[in-house]
Amino acid sequence: MNWDAFWLSMKLASITSIILLCIGLPLAYWIARSSWRWKFLIEAVVALPIVLPPTVLGFYLLTAMGSRSFLGRFYQEMTGSPLAFTFGGLVVASIFYSLPFTIQPLSMAFSAVDECLIQNAWVLGRSRWMTFLTVILPLSYRGVITAFILSFAHTVGEFGVVLMVGGNIPGITRTISIDLYDQVQALNDQGASETALFLLVFSFLFLSLVYFIDRKKDRKRVTVQFD
């Protein structure tokens, strides 16, 4: 069991999910509420990472981040170090890779909020921003949790993109799923099984915990009418 790789994956997944929530909340809100006629194009672009095979997505991300591309060079000049093959590069790649898994549940939850409630908040004088914070977000609470879980889990399990963009460098870009793949490649059955089992148990516990927190929130609201 490679603990470095495990912690690296956890770190990558939590940072990615948190950044994704920050990007995803406004983007999903825009997707859910905008009536721009070309919106469907943006929606399609956001969903594209689901379609592309991860390795291929990884290849394009690598090309974009590489020291030969404009973006890669720009980043290198700004920060003095290249983006690809670093932890930062992994975060950027994971954000692209898991983007649809954040956006879809969020925008679904946002569009499920009754239009009337939003208009009511506006008429009561609350700005769009405050309406988002005090009405839309609390009512989309489940969507936010689902988005977080999905992007976290998806990032832990991501393999092709990380392998391509990260280059399987021990301690820096070798995540738990790459480590597992490496062990399988080395025909190290026992090590691979241990890692896989650990990963499964951990993920199961993590997901159960999150779903437990999310469980039946409505029940709290059912108070007694005739007392």
Place this chain on the structure above:
Amino acid sequence: MGLTVDLKYLFEGGNSLEVGFALPSDYSGITVLFGPSGSGKSTLLHFLAGIKKPDSGIIRCGRQTWFDSSQKENWPPQNRSLGLLFQEYPLFPHLTISANIGYGLNRLPLPEKRDRIRFWIDHLHLQRKEDRYPNALSGGERQRVALAQTMAPQPDLVLLDEPFSALDRPMRSDMRGVVKRTICDTGKAGILVTHDLADALALGDHIIILSEGKILQEGSPLEIFSRPALSSVAKIVGVENLHPARTIETIDGMTALAVGKGKLFAVGLVDQFAVVAPKQECFISFRAEEVILERGKPRQSSARNHLSGTVQEIVSTGAQIRVIIDCGFSLAASITKQAAEDLSLRPGAEITAVIKASAIQILPSE
């Protein structure tokens, strides 16, 4: 607070809305936008609130110009200082009743906000419900919370979108009184949208009749319902017999009313108030199907109203025949073809119309 509205809007289906009206600057009280569903009245409210944007036109409120298509002016709802009581009472399900009432009060300092919430909770008898969530309330309670929520920020103009349509009858008359008192006591102006005649007559100080996107007529309730527009309004409402009346006296729950030159008895429990005061202006309405026609002299029967008159007009409407009778006022009756033949009705014939007192509804106009 004066209001000037002149708007045009083309619906997706091809219907259009073209509305212009003005309320004087010293105006307070409730203006009713009355019309059948689909006449565009709710849309008009949404334009006023700034939730929807009309194609062109102008909305002025006091000295402010809320919307002016020629100046590309369009204020967001947040800036219009109005209240909108939605048809569905969209209370925030994740907030308690007090938080719902206080939702629009975020700019007030906390103690003042607390006092204001307390006032509305007491005023609308919501004590002991403050910490509940909207799901745990009955329809009437939800309506009261929604009203408190709308009124708490003390808007200059209150818009009410079919506020009683989700309530059952007894609750409705109750809430009418509450709404009327709440708005009139604060001296605010209200605009109420409804397709319920009782709402319009009970609450309206000024009535605007809207049909198919156009204003048919506007005026005080009395003006509206006693003039030629009556027939088209009656058509809109689906009640053929709608007449201004004056109460004479009420005895044992039975009210005698003067209608035109005739006299009618009605069961005296008006929608809103337990007893109708004498000499009160009101409206009566009853359905044409409720009228029984008899040939010859009035006979003894359990029905309280026997009106003699002459047949003025006979209109065939398929299986039914509509008979217009002059009996001091113009009364419409609906009978079967067979019955019309048996009575050998023709214009000018003498006839007696019989109506049960309980079939007549009294609509107060204030």
Place this chain on the structure above:
Amino acid sequence: MNRHNERYSRLSKMGSIKRSCIFLLSLFCLFLIFGSFNGSDLLGAQLPSGRKANPSENILLVAAASNLRFAMEDIVDEFGKAFQTEIQVAYGSSGSFTAQLMAGAPFDLFFSADEVLPRKLISKGLALEDTLYRYGTGRIVLWVSNGSAIHPEREGMKALLHPSVHKIAMANPRHAPYGAAAVAALKNTGLYESLRARLVFGENISEAAHFVRKGSAEIGILSYAHAVSLPLKDDGRFWPIPATSYPPLNQGAIILQQSRNVPLSKSFINFIIEGLGREIMKGYGYKTQKDSR
């Protein structure tokens, strides 16, 4: 009334459990995040900056073709002992490594499974000087698991025609050199057309080895290095396919332009083509030669 109260208290108890769970979860996330900021900055390039801090540090980062895995592990152990250095090896497909190197992957050395890709990198000016070290020539073998009725060590290539052979596992010839060699050997012995429908392709040799070990395929064309390493060594028998029946699997290594420790890289390559590493390579079935190029 009582029931309601009970229910309320149950609910509030549930609430407190939930609250503590949320608390734990957020603590966990915070821990992860602050842990990650500890020491090195988040988006700064940890590897290059880590090395920048200590340019003379004895660390080499090596990209190696998957087939080298077994030999390389031994070599790294021996080299580390002899030179007091740390060598980190990433294994993968030579094609991916080439793409990554073109994008600026921070490797010092690249051990490819062929010579074409290193040449390509040289021509792009990514490798140090115009040097290509042929560090070994791979071999392919027929491999069956222990209980098999097939006996390649007696029957040679004819073992592939054994009636119990339904599937033959090999690496994908389209991009894995060892797979291409396997197809060449089949064509050379005239078996390709008749066996064509029975071929199954793994992404690389390890995957092909899985097919045979787990019984999905009855026989596999694998690398010599795999066949003599654990676990295949204990699990089955093998027969080396004569080197004359397929083009030589010459494997080339290059030192990359951006290498921060060229002398150490050179000594590592020398260790493999001349030193103790050469013996290890031989032990894993690679043919070696002294000269580069």
